[in-house]
Amino acid sequence: MAKDAPAQPPRTITSADVARLAGVSRATVSFVLNDTQAHRVSESTRARVLTAANQLGYVPHAAARSLRAGRSNLVLMPSSVSAIGRLVSDWVDDLHSELDRRGYTVVLHAGRFPDAVTAARAWAELRPAAVFALSEDSFTPEAADLLQRAGIRGLLAFAARPLAGAHTIAFDHADIGAAAAEHLVARGRRRIAVLMPQERGLSAFSEPRLAGARRIAASSTATVTAVEVSYTQDSVAQLAERWPELGLDAVFAYNDEYAALLMHAFQNAGISVPEDVAVVGADDLVLASLQRPPLTSIRLNLPGPGVIAETLQQLIEHGTAEPVDPVDVTLIHRASS
Template sequence: MSHTSRESRERSVPTSADVARLAGVSRATVSYVLNNASAVRISEPTRRRVRRAAEELGYVPHAAARSLRAGHSRMVLLPTAHVSACPPHSRFLDELQWALRGLDYTVVQYGSMGLDGDSAARAWAELRPAAVVSLGETVLTPHSVRLLKRSGVRAVITLGTRAVEGAHSLLMDQRQIGARAAEHLLERGHRRLGVIMPEEPGPGLFSELRLTGVRRAAEPHGATVRAVPLACEERAAEALAAGWRELGLDAVYAYNDEYAMLLMRALQDVGLSIPGDTAVIGADDLLLGRLLRPRLSTLRIDVVTGQYLAGLVDRAVRDPDGAPERHDVMATRVVRREST
């Protein structure tokens, strides 16, 4: 091959025909191999030859063309209003994305900060994904689901606090978390309960429901419950701790372990004893909570696995007219340690 022709090939966009010629196979074989088609038997040496040729040429299948052939894309849209650093949440997202990739889907995370249900649905629909997995940060409506499906989305899956008509719904009753925390504190003899309410916008939906759970559990015992706003900042915790004695609380459920650890350190810095003056319980069972002194009591929240959710996505994409599935997918238990 001449120097000029080699430069020309390197400048041009490689096609499946180029891969087929280099590998000595048909274009159909290239398509079967690179799209992981399982319906056609192709020998492993041939598969390796095709992949080597594609790698040498720098060929990547065209997603839009692939979607036209299949009648739908292989994109799963994962909207998120903010990126969580919480290990359980991060592990769940990692597992979900790996499982979907193993099923030959492409996962695209979409920043949805500031969008309500219908506005978000219109924005998501523009990308024409095969499925949308909404993790509860954006509250979808039945109209949102219909809009998405009219645009060609084959499956809408919601993971949140309530079922949405037309969508597959995995339900997590956040009130259960607050109730379990309150029941533990009540068992320990506490009757003046505080509930830390994050001032950041992200946790708002869940924190209100968890507060409701605390209040429902406390009411039969004649216990008082006070909502206590707190930003996840050291200065905010210091200011709250400075006036803590005036609140008259003997125990607090702190939304999650991050807020619990922040509050514990601030209370200890002003000379308050934990659990002597105030018992503290968090949620999520982070490793760091076990390293504190006193060790942090917490709630372990077990939810559906990413592998399970990926399987539901695949079933729903394959059968878009199937009846929506609804499952309760969360279990909560108290991990008792020294802070309560």
């Protein structure tokens, strides 16, 4: 081989290689490395196996270990990165740190599936100890049943109503739309637009927000109009252009990022906030108070990441957990409405 030919990648090392080097059976290697039935193995054999594994750089297979030991340290969160958004991304990072500290590994599973059972089957194949879902769509009764039959004890979700077979933290996104609409009606607005982002993964949140706004409108003289937008300057510029003909005097803009984008388009189109149109965002991000005028927003009071981590650990270890306080929302009034 020429001196500067690319190095061959090292050969894959399996437990059979460890067994051969240690002069024991594969079953013995498995007993030692997966910490199961270790009593069946003498100290000297155990030491021989560990030395061989170390020498070969063999890493045991987490899933094989969990299969044999009956436990896994994986917590799976079904979500795309962008659906998490800026508010929740710090919260999710903190949750990951909390679980890390407790010996669990969090993976975000971004796969998209035609239905909840197909999704549950894909998650179950990874044999996590827990699945934590940010929206209630993940756990239909059939999906929860499938996950439990695969031995996954920690099923936790934010959901508007208690879910069969999963631990539920009450969080109704309708409350967000309702808080926005209630405030706009109290400010004298009557024709309220609700932005519906077309970005994927968001309809699980935008649909109940719209429903919440509609509920408030139904008990007043206000109307609610759903308006589709994408998170691009073109899309909001087009909306600002046809705004006058829509005859609307307020908008609940899904969240602060869409609100900031829309307010900029309004400004370019000569539409005044709040004179011509009142704007309300959600999440109460840092950028809400940076807007001109500063943006009214809805703050979500999520449970602390430590509470979520503790609940997941209780579910994994005992199959049950203490109830978690519902997520409530607070409207932060600023000059945009």
